[in-house]
């Protein structure tokens with residue numbers, strides 16, 4: 001898929017790698033797994049901040065074969081993703097590929113976010129973007145509640161009440177397995193809301209979260225509706241956000257471990273999905289590793305070279 005490749009090319013150039021090297025950010029997950037059902041979801045997580053990866057020796061990855069021209073992309077996520085698309089409003093069309101509101105929409109970064117760029121800048125064809133992301137969203141409110149009230153559409157709501165309800169069997173939006181990609185970026189609010197400073201943690205909540213996540217992707221939901229191409233994004237290093245930094249270094253490392261546990265389980269979800277469904281094309285994007293690199297040295301990427309301060313709140317984001 002050209003739009004993400006465009007971004008990759010930048011990363012590869014920066015690191016001076018050839019395109020045949022394994023690259024760390026975004027990779028199709030190709031599979032020849034041993035017969036291994038739910039083991040990894042139960043395995044003890046390795047607590048580390050990114051998912052790059054404990055099952056690596058088991059997974060054959062391919063780096064070039066699967067990029068192809070999706071025409072419709074459904075984005076599911078939280079405030080990192082939302083452009084404040086109203087599903088009852090104007091739908092994506094050639095004159096407005098994101099539908100409503102007008103470009104770039106209302107975003108948490110007060111300007112174009114990754115959805116905007118992927119849809120209109122790094123695309124190599126017209127792409128219809130159905131962005132169901134909702135600020136403050138968690139995976140399932142019965143496990144971790146959004147801190148932003150009951151109107152927030154969780155991942156569960158985005159799948160069940162929005163996507164399945166509106167876009168399945170809808171002749172106006174003739175998506176199918178081969179022309180559509182589903183991107184899923186969840187966990188930020190779940191981890192943030194369930195992480196309690198200075199409390200002891202076990203990751204049973206992460207297990208519950210990831211099982212709920214899996215059930216929305218799998219047999220009864222998106223897969224059942226015909227979705228076959230997925231891109232999963234893990235939780236970035238919220239432990240390096242200004243809010244956590246204010247709490248001090250003990251909390252920072254505890255939160256990093258907590259995020260690592262969630263990301264480990266998300267990796268297991270992808271592994272299991274590939275195992276169960278050989279007809280899926282799965283991609284993972286390691287936002288945690290990318291954000292870590294940006295925070296370490298924003299000057300290494302053209303897109304972030306202008307950042308002045310990576311430890312403090314940005315005024316524009318407070319709106």
Ligand SMILES: *[C@@H]1O[C@H](CO)[C@@H](O)[C@H](O)[C@H]1NC(C)=O
Pocket residue numbers: 032
């Ligand atoms: C997958 O594994 C099976 C059994 O080990 C082997 O026969 C087959 O050739 C492998 N397929 C690929 C594509 O590597």
Ligand SMILES: *[C@@H]1O[C@H](CO)[C@@H](O)[C@H](O)[C@H]1NC(C)=O
Pocket residue numbers: 086087088089
């Ligand atoms: C979404 O659009 C519908 C139809 O125009 C409108 O009734 C509703 O108020 C809108 N919702 C929001 C949150 O703006």
Ligand SMILES: *[C@@H]1O[C@H](CO)[C@@H](O)[C@H](O)[C@H]1NC(C)=O
Pocket residue numbers: 094097119120121123124125126127
């Ligand atoms: C990318 O999308 C924009 C907005 O739909 C469109 O104007 C542009 O032509 C597209 N780029 C290519 C190469 O098709």
Ligand SMILES: *[C@@H]1O[C@H](CO)[C@@H](O)[C@H](O)[C@H]1NC(C)=O
Pocket residue numbers: 164165168169225
């Ligand atoms: C879509 O239509 C098919 C075939 O009629 C039906 O089995 C399925 O339940 C419908 N899905 C939804 C989400 O309405």
Ligand SMILES: *[C@@H]1O[C@H](CO)[C@@H](O)[C@H](O)[C@H]1NC(C)=O
Pocket residue numbers: 071174175176177178179
């Ligand atoms: C999917 O839809 C596209 C039109 O967007 C069509 O060309 C293609 O044949 C369809 N694929 C399948 C498997 O139905």
Ligand SMILES: *[C@@H]1O[C@H](CO)[C@@H](O)[C@H](O)[C@H]1NC(C)=O
Pocket residue numbers: 202203204205
């Ligand atoms: C983990 O935490 C949950 C809820 O906080 C608790 O119910 C469970 O007993 C804990 N498990 C272990 C092994 O401590």
Ligand SMILES: *[C@@H]1O[C@H](CO)[C@@H](O)[C@H](O)[C@H]1NC(C)=O
Pocket residue numbers: 308309310311312
């Ligand atoms: C970022 O901003 C904070 C708060 O104003 C300040 O303490 C810190 O030194 C700044 N960092 C850099 C690298 O300028």
